[in-house]
Amino acid sequence: MSKELQKIAQQLSPLERSIVPHLEKPLPEIKKETGLDQTSISRALQFLQNKGLLEIKKTTEKTIQLGTNGLYYKKNHLPERRLTTALETKNHQPIQEAKKATKLSDNEFKAALGVLQKKALLQLKNGKLSLQASKEELSKKTLEEQFIDTLPLPEKDLAPEQTLAYETLKKRKEMVETKETAQTSFTLTDSGKELLANPKLLTETKDLIEDITTDVIKTWNRNKQLRAYDIHAPVPKLHASKRHFVNQAIEYGKRIWLDLGFEEMTGPKVDSSFWVFDALFTAQDHPVRDLQDTFFIKDVQAELPKKETTTKVKQAHETGIAGSKGWQYSWSPEEAKRPALRPHTTNLSARTLAKLKPEDLPKKFFTINKDFRNETVDWSHGFEFYQTEGIVVHPDITLRDLLGYLKLYYKKMGFENIRFTPAYFPYTEPSVEIHVYHPEKKTWLEFGGAGMFRPEVTAPLFGKPIPVLAWGQGFDRTIMDAHQIKDLREMYSNNLNQLRSKKIWLT
Template sequence: MKNNSNNLEEIIEKLSPLERKILPFLKLPMKEIKEKSGLDKTSLIRALKFLENKEILKIKEEKEKIINLGTNGIYYKKNNLPERTLLHMMEKNQTIPITEVKKISKLSDNEFSVSLGVLKSKAMVEIKENNVVLTAKKEEITKKMPEEKFLELLPAEESSLDAEQKFAFNNLKKRKEIIEIKENKTFGFELTPLGKELAGKEISIELIEEVTPEIIKEWNKTKKFRKYDLNSETPKIFGGRKHFVNSIVEKTRRIWLDLGFEEMSGTIAQTSFWVFDALFTPQDHPARELQDTFFIKNAEGKIDKKISSKVKESHEKGVDKSKGWKYDWKEKIAKTIVLRTHTTCLSAQKISQLKKTDLPKKYFAIGKVFRNETMDASHLFEFYQTEGIVIDKNANFQHLLGYLEVFLKKLGFKKIRFRPHFFPYTEPSVEADVFNEETGKWIEILGAGIFRPEVVIPLYGEFVPVLAWGMGLDRLAAQKLEIKDIRKIYSNDLSDLRYKKIPI
């Protein structure tokens, strides 16, 4: 038993102030616990829940019918029930013709017939030869009727009513909106064996709750701290956070910087010239249709004649022995304004600005790109893309594969394969796949290649190998963040923004 009492003491030391307040009264009914502890309802429930966690009691939720005043009830409580009004009137006149009574009483049809019925049933009045006659004695009249007493009692629980109150309740229940009944959940509890030992214990030891400046000042060794229940639930908190897609963007930027690349930036709206023409995409290419690309309404941009005339030549007749696309290149089409469909337009602009003495150079870009698509779980009309180029006279295909491998490994992919692919502006072209260990499948992740002479020569003046690669970031982000519906990335649901786990 010694053990046990030690245990009890330990438990008591862990009780929170709320629990301590109700412990002495736990053997009493709820209502009294509430009154004696002085706790409000919420605190009381919290205290009970804490005690339940300590296995001192077990909470039982009970449904209670609560009786309260209805709209008419509130009025009658203030201004008397209609039967009382009628009774007062009768008290003055003793006998009144039935036809008159209603008029004088100023009661409504309904009120009148009900209250007359009530008084009759209580044998307080009688109907005699078309007259209403008072039969009640004086002391009967002054005494409060059970219904009146009942209205004053409300609100009350149905289960707590005594016989008289039940009688009044049943009478009033039938009448119009005098009382209303609500189902209320109430908390009850049952003490566990441990609880039975503890309940009713007066707690004599004074325990320190919060450490305050006073306690520090007046500290002495006799004082004791209340032990906390270390496992009790605490309310969640949250802090400020970067959007998770930007965490991925920044991680990607970090990789490029680590590899010695310089950042390129540029506008989101671009002329078709930079997005397509400068990249040797013929003007009838399907990607250039309204179906696939966002064109700005009623807009025409400017293009640099010096570069565009060379691009025109590249398309129409070809440069450097290329056959070209052999069609009539139209400036008007190149001047339409689109939302960039890839960040490669920034690479084209950068190459056009370079001088021969600048080389070798390595650049990267990260930015939103746009496709005219309907949205679903795996498609968005705008998403992040990242892009890198290496402009170096000595660069070659093996270097490209080398860069790709380092880049993808830094992004966390272990198994990588390269395979041929087609892009209008690179030759040779490569697609990189990464192996998904979970599904056992290769997933295409990145497109790459060496820019075609038809792209480089008009922009730079002569051919120089430009290694280029680009990839979408959003599907990667969705995969890393375990987001199944890609639209969730931009839904800005604060619970995601606050609590989403971000891989390092």
């Protein structure tokens, strides 16, 4: 006897143990003898298969049974039978009269006519219906009727004339239907047979301890033996509650900036055009200020900030400030009062810069938060998205420092291969685009924008021109990459199955 088999015997659970002695019998008998329900038997068989004692075979069998209409007609006779019966009472009836006599619906009557004409049992002449067969012939049950009486039947067992009836009835609405039933059987493997041939194995291992109860612990001695488990057996699912995976990523992103000495900015998601656009030197006729691109808010008006700031921003736009020529147009305070769902978190940077005093410097700020754009939704676009925004304010800060922070940030997000190219934003100069190399697509993807705030931005807000590094990086793309999400819509679907099964952010 193999050691292997002994080990298996030790691992047998009480459930498995209860059916093993009956394994030479067919399934229904096992059920009867053990008194177990179907689910328990299926599970026991599955476990025994896992242990290599038997092999389960699953086959499906198609059974033909009556459909909704079939059941009805079995009780109330088929339409064609009702018509022949009516005509037997009174042959050569006008068609409408016959219909009335049968009490059939239009469709049923049509079907009855069709069937009988096809079988050449009926003739329609001058609007009158006449039977073409003998009484004897008519009184016999048709193939279809016989077939209906014998249902349900396994599809594979049909006799030729039954097949014919089946084919005819299949064409009629909901007369018959097929149902697939799964049949389970099993055969014992060699190990299984060996186990059954050695009942001693079962009795020897019968008294192994199952659960470690308080009593077992109290009375423990060296003679006691615990049952071994099949550690490979599957177990029921357990759901761990988690932070939303996007918020986990935000936590990580925040830590990057906090570690680098950045302070967090918070502030309004609905803000005046003043903070969203005007303070950022975006001319009032710039296309981004169209309803097409930005969500403006209906029936709400914002107020402008203190006069000092407003006047300087107006000057920056109209005639220029700090050596700039400005945009050379007439700036409208009304336009600046239109509130919008911020299209970028840069309103927070502008507000922060306006609160800063020279003696506060140097300062670094960040936020990771939602932005909104009036977009239709597809795999790469949405109307809400996250951005990580940052500014560094210091009299001696340079473009090389901007590139340094961005490179470090992307490295920490897992992107080593990035490049910087020139770009354009109304509020930065020089401006930078950040591209990340996509090894699968073998191409550079744009991940974000950055730059140094223009003097037209810093002079009105801070009181004098000051170098400010500024960036707004799309955050969703980095999360999609980390979770191998191909469609942006999945990020915000809040599909509970997905939320429950998502891996956690591990860095």
